[in-house]
Amino acid sequence: MGYKMTVNWNEYFKKILPNLSSMNSVIEILKAVKESGRYELLQIIFPKINGIIGHLKFDDLPSDEVFRKIIDLLSDLDLEELLDVCAESIFGNIIWLNMLCEKENIITNSNIHTVLKVLNLKKIDDVCFFQPNFGKKIFLRISEGINLPRNELKKVIDSLLILFRLDLLEKDKELVDSFRTLYLETDLPDSRKILREIEIILESDESTLISEYNSIFGEHVQSIEEVNWKQFFDYLVEINCPVFFELSKVKVEGDKFYNGNFFVLVYKDLSGNLKLLKPFSRIKVDKVQKILDISRSIWATPPVRPGKILLEDIYSFRNIRLISRENASKFISRVIDLSEDEIEEKLRKIVGDIGSTPHTSTEVVDYYTYNLRISSEEDLREAGVIIKGKSFGKQITLKNVANQIIKAVTNDRFDLIILIHIPQLADDVRIHFERLCLQFNKMYAIIGPEDLTRLFLAYNVI
Numbered sequence: 001m002g003y004k005m006t007v008n009w010n011e012y013f014k015k016i017l018p019n020l021s022s023m024n025s026v027i028e029i030l031k032a033v034k035e036s037g038r039y040e041l042l043q044i045i046f047p048k049i050n051g052i053i054g055h056l057k058f059d060d061l062p063s064d065e066v067f068r069k070i071i072d073l074l075s076d077l078d079l080e081e082l083l084d085v086c087a088e089s090i091f092g093n094i095i096w097l098n099m100l101c102e103k104e105n106i107i108t109n110s111n112i113h114t115v116l117k118v119l120n121l122k123k124i125d126d127v128c129f130f131q132p133n134f135g136k137k138i139f140l141r142i143s144e145g146i147n148l149p150r151n152e153l154k155k156v157i158d159s160l161l162i163l164f165r166l167d168l169l170e171k172d173k174e175l176v177d178s179f180r181t182l183y184l185e186t187d188l189p190d191s192r193k194i195l196r197e198i199e200i201i202l203e204s205d206e207s208t209l210i211s212e213y214n215s216i217f218g219e220h221v222q223s224i225e226e227v228n229w230k231q232f233f234d235y236l237v238e239i240n241c242p243v244f245f246e247l248s249k250v251k252v253e254g255d256k257f258y259n260g261n262f263f264v265l266v267y268k269d270l271s272g273n274l275k276l277l278k279p280f281s282r283i284k285v286d287k288v289q290k291i292l293d294i295s296r297s298i299w300a301t302p303p304v305r306p307g308k309i310l311l312e313d314i315y316s317f318r319n320i321r322l323i324s325r326e327n328a329s330k331f332i333s334r335v336i337d338l339s340e341d342e343i344e345e346k347l348r349k350i351v352g353d354i355g356s357t358p359h360t361s362t363e364v365v366d367y368y369t370y371n372l373r374i375s376s377e378e379d380l381r382e383a384g385v386i387i388k389g390k391s392f393g394k395q396i397t398l399k400n401v402a403n404q405i406i407k408a409v410t411n412d413r414f415d416l417i418i419l420i421h422i423p424q425l426a427d428d429v430r431i432h433f434e435r436l437c438l439q440f441n442k443m444y445a446i447i448g449p450e451d452l453t454r455l456f457l458a459y460n461v462i
Contacts, residue, residue, distance in 0.1 A: 079096070112146065
């Protein structure tokens with residue numbers, strides 16, 4: 001910047017403040033604020049930053065790195081001092097919340113009063129609307145015996161619910177236990193109502209859930225198939241029950257799925273029957289065919305569920321369900337004469353340039369790499385695709401393809417392996433491929449000429 005300790009700070013700030021017009025100039029002036037100790041100027045600077053951000057395009061908004069630099073520059077201030085200069089502006093509120101995550105990474109009985117400061121943030125509704133990406137999360141670990149008056153406890157809950165809505169709290173079983181403890185200690189009518197729902201969700205008894213659903217919505221459903229699970233979930237959110245459901249929290253642990261959500265996991269077993277899995281419980285992977293994505297009310301392929309997956313169950317190829325096998329048979333001649341490169345080119349057109357990784361000379365020999373969306377728009381996974389076109393004669397033998405299968409299946413990057421073949425596939429190839437995929441916990445698909453024709457027709461590439 002060119003200034004020294006002897007600089008006349010009054011003149012410096014008088015000159016630079018009117019010219020604050022970019023995030024780079026913000027960083028520079030905050031460096032000066034730190035060196036001069038003139039932190040009271042933040043009350044002027046933060047509203048100006050709001051104006052700067054308001055005129056930026058989406059792609060030019062402050063990055064995580066910019067926020068990181070700003071937080072580092074303000075790290076000398078404690079939360080109380082920072083609150084004085086951050087309370088009145090959206091940008092200031094965001095900075096203060098970031099600093100809360102930095103300085104109070106775990107909230108326990110001893111520092112629970114700290115979260116009360118959240119209620120002093122004047123622009124918190126705007127922050128909730130913008131849903132900024134915060135770098136860290138706060139772990140909530142509250143036990144019995146909180147030494148606060150009941151009215152203060154109510155404010156603590158209100159503060160924590162704000163942090164919860166902003167996705168600033170780590171969503172785990174301990175968070176649920178902490179909220180349960182807080183609601184128990186307040187012992188207010190609303191708290192008792194929420195406590196009842198918490199206990200029902202934790203237990204997730206089928207008949208109790210149905211009875212509660214009927215009581216809330218005045219319905220007369222008699223089975224879990226009739227329950228509108230999204231409606232149930234949204235109601236619990238509305239009454240401030242700390243439920244959460246994310247597909248990413250349904251995780252594979254060895255040979256089991258773990259439901260890391262605080263809501264029932266609705267799934268289809270291998271026979272297509274609906275079943276329920278309690279929050280924070282496990283079930284064998286091979287018992288689950290589909291899981292219900294509560295937020296969208298759609299059935300999704302479980303994350304990294306090893307085993308066979310149909311093309312119509314791959315979100316990137318979902319339009320294939322619009323093309324019948326009967327219709328495809330009329331156009332199959334257009335596909336059986338395609339080379340590997342021609343097939344690969346058409347697959348790229350379907351997937352699109354965005355989300356696809358270009359193949360190298362090595363991949364021509366072994367496999368192609370694609371980024372495919374599996375269960376939803378957000379569920380992006382890497383897939384290894386082996387293509388065997390017309391050049392392999394009438395039948396593909398294990399000798400032709402064994403090395404490629406091994407290289408693709410043992411690649412840790414891939415969740416899904418797809419084997420595309422134009423010639424007939426020998427039985428030992430199919431058996432070897434399926435066994436190896438299951439051994440390495442991979443999803444897999446085998447695509448012959450008929451399904452490949454359906455896929456190409458669905459996306460108008462033939």
